[in-house]
Amino acid sequence: MLITNIEVVPGKRVKQHLGLVQGSTVRAKHAGKDIMAGFKNVFGGELKSYTELLQESRQEAVDRMTQQASAIGANAVVNVRFATSTIAAGASEILAYGTAVILEDR
């Protein structure tokens, strides 16, 4: 499965367009990490635990999108976009969406 955020894949031709696929996930860190992040708001600097959390959730969102795409028989997802929104303190939703297509060699 090819996942890319460009619209035209070099050397390939879109044989069939299968429509929008998406994957999302909502995640939160446990309270201890939130408290540590609160302290960090005094000192400044990177919040590594949140960076990792969001990285993992983004991977999860991409995986779900990929599953949906393979379920409808696509072999690539093009024009992938990410969106993030804060739902509540310490929880965020990550959405990945793109266009599922069947590609063939030109």
Next chain:
Amino acid sequence: MAALIQLAVFLLLLLTGYFFGRRAEARHYQTIVEREAQLGHILLSSERLPPPELLHYKGSLVMGNVVISVDYFKVVAAALRNLFGGRIAAYESLLDRARREALLRMQQEAEALGAETIINTKLETSRVSGDAGKGIGSMEVLAYGTALVPPPPVT
């Protein structure tokens, strides 16, 4: 008495934020400049299509993200600036750092794949709510794009 204690706590937080925050920022900028020099050969572009001479390269999604926190001094400086209006330099440098860091992490991922060019770079900023009350708390910056990986040499 209670007011004095509150004032002392506030000043302590302000000083801690000022010293640690400035030190963290100076160090971060130092590593950013170093790594930008190292990874400068990986071209970033926001073109939507690969350049014609690289059409046979394979595209691969790469991304880099960073969550960066404000310090107490920046929160207070920004709150004061909010009264008068104008540029909030304290937050500008924070977001500049975060954005450059995210781009660097994306470039690192591209380098690991052996790519020399990243096209269709997109940047996204979002707020991760922290404990900073009405301040901006922590910011996340995500950079993503398509790395063009050269095809394996034909043997």
